[in-house]
Amino acid sequence: MVTIVRKKMRYDYRKYLLIILLFSSFSFSVGVSAQPLPQTAHRAKNVIYLIGDGMSLPQIYGAMLATGQDLSFKQFPYSGIVTTRSASNEITDSSASGTALSCGKKTKNGMVGMNPDSIPVKSVLEVMAEQGKMTGVVVTSYVTHATPAVFYSKVPKRSFYDDIAEQLLNSDKVNVIIGGGRKYFNQRQDGRNLIEEMQNKGWKVYDTLAGIDVACRKYAVLANQGHMPSVAMRGDFLPNATKTALQTLSKNEKGFFMMVEGSQIDFACHESDSATMVAEMLDFDKTLRVALDFAQKDGNTLVVVTADHETGGLTLIDPQGRYSSPCFAFSTHSHTCLPVAVFAFGPGSDQFTGWMDNTEIVGKILNACGLDAMEATRETRQDMEPIRENFDSKRE
Ligand code: MG
Ligand code: ZN
Numbered sequence: 100m101v102t103i104v105r106k107k108m109r110y111d112y113r114k115y116l117l118i119i120l121l122f123s124s125f126s127f128s129v130g131v132s133a134q135p136l137p138q139t140a141h142r143a144k145n146v147i148y149l150i151g152d153g154m155s156l157p158q159i160y161g162a163m164l165a166t167g168q169d170l171s172f173k174q175f176p177y178s179g180i181v182t183t184r185s186a187s188n189e190i191t192d193s194s195a196s197g198t199a200l201s202c203g204k205k206t207k208n209g210m211v212g213m214n215p216d217s218i219p220v221k222s223v224l225e226v227m228a229e230q231g232k233m234t235g236v237v238v239t240s241y242v243t244h245a246t247p248a249v250f251y252s253k254v255p256k257r258s259f260y261d262d263i264a265e266q267l268l269n270s271d272k273v274n275v276i277i278g279g280g281r282k283y284f285n286q287r288q289d290g291r292n293l294i295e296e297m298q299n300k301g302w303k304v305y306d307t308l309a310g311i312d313v314a315c316r317k318y319a320v321l322a323n324q325g326h327m328p329s330v331a332m333r334g335d336f337l338p339n340a341t342k343t344a345l346q347t348l349s350k351n352e353k354g355f356f357m358m359v360e361g362s363q364i365d366f367a368c369h370e371s372d373s374a375t376m377v378a379e380m381l382d383f384d385k386t387l388r389v390a391l392d393f394a395q396k397d398g399n400t401l402v403v404v405t406a407d408h409e410t411g412g413l414t415l416i417d418p419q420g421r422y423s424s425p426c427f428a429f430s431t432h433s434h435t436c437l438p439v440a441v442f443a444f445g446p447g448s449d450q451f452t453g454w455m456d457n458t459e460i461v462g463k464i465l466n467a468c469g470l471d472a473m474e475a476t477r478e479t480r481q482d483m484e485p486i487r488e489n490f491d492s493k494r495e
Contacts, residue, residue, distance in 0.1 A: 142469040143401035143446040144354035146227070147345075147390040150200065151383050152193060152246055153365030153410030155439045161373070161415055161427055162380035170380070171387040175404065175442035177451045181460070182438050183408045186215045190436045193365070194257040196407035196457055197249035201358075203461035203472070211245060211263070212253035219253035223461045226470065227356035228272035233316070234355065235344040236273060239327040239337055240362035241280025242319070243267070246407060250358050251276075261287050267319075268293050268300065274317050275347055277340040278362075281306070281321035294321070308339055313346040329363055329375055330382045337361065338385045345393055354399070354468075359386055368411030373427035376413075394445050401447050401467045405460060406439035 151158070163170055172178075185195030187207035198206045198213070202220040206213060213219045224234045238247045243263040248254070251273050252266040264283040267273065284293035294304050303318040305311055311318065320340065327333045341359050348355035361383030367375035387404060394400035412430030417423055441460065443451035447467020451460075462472035 141446040142399075143467040144399040145232075145349070145394075145397065145401070146223075146354075146356045146464055146468065147394065147400060147402045148200075148223075148356070148358045148464065149361070149383075149387060149390060149402070149404045150197075150246055150358065151361040151364050151380075151404070151406045152240075153368045153408065153434070154361065154380070154383070154406040155409035155413075155437050157409070157411075157413035157415060157437075158364055158368070158376060158380055159440065161413065162377045162384070164415065164425065165373075165377045165427075166381065168381075170384040171391060172384075172404070172440075172442055174391060175402075175444050175448075177443045177448045179441045179452045180438050180454045181405055181441050182454075182456050184436060190434050191408050192245070192257070192434065193407050194245035194249060197246045199457040200405065200407060200460055201249040203458045205458060209257050210255055211248050211257050211259075212251075213255060217255050222250050223464055224250040224356055224358065225272045226465065227468075230468075230470065231351075231353035232355050233274045233348045233351040233353075234272060235275035235348050235357040236277070237275075237337070237340045237344050237357065238278035238360040238362045239330075239333065240278060240360070241283065241326055242276050242278040242321065243280045243283045244278075244326070244362065246360045246362060247276070247278060247358070261289065264293055268297050268302075275319075275344045275357075277308070277320040277322070277344060279321070279323035279325055279327045282324045284321060286324070308336070308343055311343055313343060314350070315347070318347075326362070326366075329366070330378045331375075335382075335385065337382055338389050341386050341389045345389070349393075349397075359390070361386065365410045368409075368413060368429065369432055371411060371429040371432065373413075373429075376411075376427075391444060399446065401443065401445040401464065403441065403443050403448075403451065403460065403464060405441040405457075407457075409435045409437035409439060411435075412437075 159172055183191050183196050185191040185208050186205040192208040194211045195206050195208045201222040204214050204220045207215050228234050236247045236250055243260045245257045248263045251270045252263045254262050260283045297304050303315050305320045364379045367379050390402045394402045412435045414428050415425040416428045441451050450463040465472040
C-alpha cells in the first residue's frame with residue numbers, strides 16, 4: 100500500500116540541469132502520420148474515446164497502489180506509449196495535445212483545433228458526424244475548456260471561452276454535450292444569453308442529469324456555472340453522464356462517436372493533492388467500466404483510453420530510500436513531457452500497440468471505423484479558411 104501524502108518533495112533542480120540539457124539537445128522530429136493503415140476485418144460502428152487529463156503511469160499505478168484495487172486499465176487487451184510534445188514546446192498544454200488527439204495535428208500551446216498557422220483543422224468528431232454518426236462530449240470541466248473544445252471549436256487561444264461557447268451553439272456536429280461552464284452561456288461579456296439562443300436553434304438545455312429526454316437528438320447539460328465540483332461533491336456525475344449519453348447516442352442506426360474526459364485528474368495534480376488525484380482516478384475508472392460494459396455487450400464499439408500529458412511530475416518514492424514504503428511525490432505544479440499510455444478494446448484495437456505519437460491516434464480510430472484517415476486529413480485543408488484576423492484583436 101502506498102501512503103497518501105500531501106507534502107510536496109523538494110528537489111535540487113541544479114542536479115538535473117545536465118540531464119535536461121542533454122535531453123533538449125536532441126531534436127525530436129515528430130512526424131504526423133499520413134500513412135493509410137491496414138484495414139481491420141471487423142469495423143467499429145461506435146467509438147468511445149476517454150481522455151484522462153494529466154494522467155500517465157504514475158497516476159494510474161499510484162491509484163492502484165493507494166487503493167489496493169486493480170483498475171480497469173488492466174482489462175484492455177492492447178496498450179502502447181504515446182509522446183505528447185506540441186509544435187511549440189517539449190511540454191504541452193491541454194489545448195495543443197487535445198488538438199493532436201482530436202485532429203491528428205501538432206499545434207502550438209494554447210491553440211484549439213487549428214494548426215500553428217491558424218488554419219482550422221477538422222476533428223475526428225466532425226469527421227464522424229459527416230459519416231452520419233451521432234456525437235457526444237462528456238466532461239467534468241467547463242464544456243468550453245481546452246479538452247472538450249478541441250473536438251468542436253477552432254480558436255487561436257484556449258481562453259476565448261465566450262467564442263468557444265458561441266461555436267458550440269452554432270455546431271451542427273455535436274448532438275450531446277455534458278459538463279460545467281454555464282457562465283460562458285449566460286454571463287457573457289457581450290450580454291447575450293446563449294442558452295436561449297441554443298433553445299431557439301433546436302437544442303434542449305438542461306442544468307442537471309435528472310429528467311433528460313434521452314430520445315432527444317440534440318441537448319446540452321450545463322450542470323454548473325463553473326467547472327463541476329471535485330468528485331467528493333459531484334459524486335457519480337461522470338459515470339452517470341456517460342450512461343445517459345450512451346442511451347441517447349446508441350439509438351442511432353449509423354453509430355456514434357463520444358469523447359469522455361476525466362478533466363480533474365489534472366486539477367488535483369496541479370495542486371499536488373494526491374488524495375483528490377486518487378479519488379478522481381477512481382471516478383475515471385468507474386467511467387471506464389461503463390464504457391467497457393457497453394462495448395462488451397455491443398461488440399461493435401472501439402474503446403480508446405489515453406491522456407493529453409502528465410501533470411505534477413508525480414512519482415512514487417520511499418523518502419527514506421529503503422525501497423519499502425512508497426509515497427506520492429510531486430515534483431512540479433505544472434505539466435511534464437513524460438509520455439502517456441494508450442489502452443484499447445474492441446474492433447481495431449490491435450493497432451494501439453508500441454510507441455506512437457499523439458497525432459497518430461485519430462488515424463487509428465478512423466481506420467478502425469473503415470474510414471481513410473488520409474482522405475479526412477486532406478479534406479481538412481481544402482474546406483476551411485484561415486480565421487486569424489477574426490480573433491487576433493480579441494482579449495486573452
Ligand atoms: Mg482537460
Ligand atoms: Zn493542466
